[in-house]
Amino acid sequence: MSLDAATIRRIARLARLGVGEAEIERLQTELGHIIGWVEQLGELDLDGVEPIAGVGHAALRLRADEVTDGDRVEAVLSNAPGRAGPFYAVPKVVE
Amino acid sequence: MSDMVELTGQSLAAALDGLEKGRFSSVELTRAHLDAVEALNPTLNAYITVTAEQALTQAAEADAVRARGEAGLLCGAPVAIKDLFCTEGVRTTAASRILSNFVPPYESTVTAQMKRDGAVSLGKTNLDEFAMGSSNMTSAFGAVQNPWRRRGDDSPLVPGGSSGGSASAVAARIALAATGTDTGGSIRQPASFCGIAGIKPTYGRCSRWGTVAFASSLDQAGPLARTVEDCAILLRSMAGFDPKDSTSVDVAVPDFRAAVGRSVKGMRIGIPAEYRAPGMPEEIERWWQQGIAWLRDAGCEIVDVSLPHTRYGLATYYIVAPAECSSNLARYDGVRFGERVEADSLDALYERSRAAGFGDEVKRRILIGTYVLSSGYYDAYYLKAQKVRSLILRDFTEAFGRVDALLTPTAPSAAFGLGEKMSDPVTMYLNDIFTVPASMAGVPGMSVPVGLDSAGLPLGLQLIGRPFDEETLFALGSALEKAAGFDHLPALRAGAVA
Amino acid sequence: MSYVIEGSTGPWELVIGLEVHAQVVSRAKLFSGASATFGGEPNSHVSLVDAAFPGMLPVINAECVAQAVRTGLGLDARINLVSRFDRKNYFYADLPPGYQISQFTHPIVGSGKVDIELADGTRREIGVTRLHLEQDAGKSVHDQDPTRSFIDLNRAGVALMEIVSEPDMRSPEEAGAYVRKLRMIMRYLGTCDGNMEEGSLRADVNVSVRKAGEPFRTRCEIKNVNSIRFVMQAIEVEARRQVEIWESGGVVDQETRLFDPHRGETRSMRSKEDAHDYRYFPDPDLLPLVLEQGWVDSLRSALPELPDAKRARFVAEYGIPDYDSSVLVAEQATAEFYETVARGRDGRLASNWVVGELFAALNRTGKTISTSPVTAEALGGLLDLIKDGTINGRIAKDVFEVMVETGEAADAIVERKGLRQVVDTGAIDSAIESVLAANADKLAEYRSGKEKLFVFFVGQTMKAMKGKGNPALINERLAHLLKAD
């Protein structure tokens, strides 16, 4: 199985992963192979089987509505590769 | 006692005993390990970051604490931390270029608990990038070498993955023990490849807070150590309820060490027929039979069981884990931390930073995960995988209605050569065929070294237990360990001439 | 009678559905311990969870869950005892994790309704499809630098309720009434402050047009409209745009648009070629949210009286007109003020004073009901003086003006200024007699049949008594004296 180039471009765009034209062909084969391989699940009859998202052994715990965090601008920004005063900075976003 | 080989060659339990009896100080013990790291790490590449200075400070502090009679569980023991656990003020990379400059302003719950108990951190160990891999070949900081060599062959082998740096360091005696994480086998498979013990506890046993996420519904932290007892000591410190992790389970942490050596007489051990991979070396089957015989000799009742959906575990995993990772890794975008490649639009900045920051395997998984969740494919892949996951869980639940634990091989092969199995991703994925099902079900699994293959490489057997019944695994693991008497040493190790 | 747009091909009906984002009133954020308070220095109300640092995990805030349930109960909606959080994946500068935690397939609140009333008194029920909890995004600041946008995450992770209506509305007025009513209910419940300037309430407006009897045509979604007036304007201009397209033989594209209030038009959002595919899936960091019926019941029994119930009760209990009641319940504080005044007094008199004199005074002084210079207790004191005959209604208005200015109590003002009503018939009789004596000509006209002059004599007498005469007594004595003469 091979995924078509348009599909590779579409998912790479969704994932914001820059993919060069040269890589596309390789990814078509590699990803196609993996997808083809996982399609073995198609052999199973899954009618009426309840899907599970995890094996969580409990229900969600709720925390109290208290302010316990914040006022740590320096920690928040300490690793920022682009910063302007108390803000993160990114290339101008046109809306 | 000050000889480096003696200091580094002992178990964690023996080292803690020696510290308590004042036979050596933590500073001496730590320095011996740091010397060994210095000698071996250039070859093994097991550590990404060595925190020698901090380790010696912590060691001196531990000595003072012990002198005051306030020693915690791990007081003064030099250990290694997988570089997936965020450590305050110490660079945490997840072995990825995109985090190569990341210094967390916080400490993961697991490592904070170890610090609380007095552990000395030697540094941060190498891994597959973002814990995605089974060979440690995908690290942006270079491959890790397994300290073992095939008999009469000096070519380097992989340590397994993703906790390959931790496994290699522990096997080579350049850490007494180490933390790992296991998403689909990342503690158990490298433990098997490196001839040491390792346990992935029940999902929810160790907090995930502050550990770089790969696949949130599967990730679990656990120890790698040279003995089952050492794993028990370390796990007790790592485990525990954490209100900061909504999936952490509020159950008491037992004294796992007390279960080590406990009688296994009368325990029912299931042998699942499906844990035989096509093309699996005959030696693995032989060691498996040997393990069965040992447990029977120890008084266990051996029961044949079936986990019919085992063969679908891996395919299910390679839908679920990439799906979760594609979302978990979206935060690495060059904006708030990590590497950025400048561009004149935000989207271009994202695309370039992520293209430059992630390696091939991580990209593959992000793309697969994006694909299986995308519109029109969700039902065919992700939803289907969720259903199969529920069947896999049911297999285990049913089996544990009849038996106390399962015994299987840990991996379908011994360690392979550096660079092998790299041509096709699926071939690499098959490494985890025996470890993935327990991950999908969230149940605990332990690997114990039992013997060598004909090339002289270690092989491990896997014990799988009921949720939150790690104690049974410690009891059984120590029984196997005792019967196997595994005392082989890797070619590369502290004090040995390489 | 129903709202239509007259096109060249005939009348067009509007079909409108709203997705309202309402900020939950809580101290801390939905999944982190950072403050949810509006404002603050940039990036100061931010935890490392909100900034999506590696290994950070969400833990849900119990109060946000309770607020969503209260709101659901206030909308007469089904509360789902099991709900779940999903991730909505997309990249944006003010969305640090690259996903929004929301509820896609299993929302906490199911279908409910909102009753609205239009200016002409028509009442309609608007269906609510669902209400779910989700996180707000941060804020991008675009105007501080020529080449860069700045990111402030103070709002990132604040809890929102997204309330989705059925496509039940048919006019801009209905949409406006719906948002107003929703806001009123949430303010009563204390679950959302409804402050649209601070962005606590925003609406995504879905609009389509059709000929009568047709099935739905393609709709457009106008994003993030932040005032009720703009909601109504946006609907109107968007509907006209669509009518023009259909009538000129074109086809309306399903798309997301922005309303530009300066130009009074909607325009397509740029990023539309980037077809959204949110890849929703259950958030593996969170387990299902399971509520106990008993807990829901305890929230239900602690709910305050809601506006519709209060309005009906005021009419029944205080005998005031329905319209006045609707004015009084529009704001919870006004209703409380009114009820403090009315309790144990004449409800109609109280209503007239609150809606009349008090509102006028608040308007004039630029105050609100909660900063009113005259408290409800003080106004009640004034009404008591009217009721027991200490002062008459005329004097009461003067006293009230002094109360507004000085904040003094009514009885103190009456005492100080000697405004006590005169009920001594001797004093009234002598005032009447001097008025009649001074107006002999008028008296003669009266006697010859011009009975209307009775009112003139009353007025003159009151004037002579400096307004302090008891009007009923003056009437009575005047009639008596005119007859006697």
Ligand SMILES: [Mg+2]
């Ligand atoms: Mg919306």
Ligand SMILES: [Zn+2]
């Ligand atoms: Zn929303």
